[in-house]
Amino acid sequence: MAKKKIEFKIQNYGIYTQWERGSKALPKIKKITTLIPAALDVEFGLILQIKGGKGLCLDFEIIHPPFIDLKTGEIAPSFVGQHFVNGNDWRFFIGDTFWEPIEDKIGEWEIIVWNDKKEIVRKKFQVVESE
Numbered sequence: 106m107a108k109k110k111i112e113f114k115i116q117n118y119g120i121y122t123q124w125e126r127g128s129k130a131l132p133k134i135k136k137i138t139t140l141i142p143a144a145l146d147v148e149f150g151l152i153l154q155i156k157g158g159k160g161l162c163l164d165f166e167i168i169h170p171p172f173i174d175l176k177t178g179e180i181a182p183s184f185v186g187q188h189f190v191n192g193n194d195w196r197f198f199i200g201d202t203f204w205e206p207i208e209d210k211i212g213e214w215e216i217i218v219w220n221d222k223k224e225i226v227r228k229k230f231q232v233v234e235s236e
Contacts, residue, residue, distance in 0.1 A: 111158040113218075113225040116196060118151035124198055131198050139228070141214075143207045144235040150200015151216060151228050161190040164219045165199055170212030170232075207235075 118139070121132035123146060132148055141149045155161065167184040174181040188197055199218065203210050211232050218226040 109157050111161070111220070112154075112156040113158075113220070114154045114156075115226060115228065116152040116154045118228055119149065121148045121150065121198070121200065123148050123202075124200075131196060139230050141230050141232045142235040143203055143211050143232050145203055145205070145207065147235075148200060148202045149214075149230060149232075150198060151226070152196050152198050153218060153226060155190050155195045155197075157193055158190045158195065158220075159193045161220055163188045163190065163225075166217045167199070167201060168213075168215040168217070169201075170210065170214070172209035203232075 117134045117137055119137040120135045120141060122135060124132035131152060134152075141147060155163075164187055165185065169181070169183065171180045173179070184201070188199070190197075199216055201214070211234060214230045214232055216226065216228050216230075217224060
């Protein structure tokens with residue numbers, strides 16, 4: 106029997122309402138854009154939809170401009186993690202928000218998602234000074 110093809114699709118991307126980490130509710134899209142103003146509590150990223158992928162483990166990385174990790178005093182590495190797909194029509198939010206100091210968060214941010222070492226999503230955002 107042939108394997109069902111798993112579908113990956115960016116549902117939307119840009120600026121969102123604040124997301125409560127740990128909540129099952131996804132944030133709502135406020136503006137579709139890749140130009141993100143650097144301001145406190147601006148939530149940005151993308152919502153990825155996966156069809157037919159229940160049980161998959163996705164790896165992700167958020168590459169950001171170099172900034173100092175205030176806890177270690179070192180340049181913060183990219184954010185990496187995994188997400189488990191819990192349904193056959195599954196959506197999840199991957200993104201970030203800004204914190205002080207804001208100035209060192211300006212520049213290019215990139216979100217990459219892999220399934221079984223195969224890249225399925227790559228989206229770049231340009232973070233600019235807020236007006």
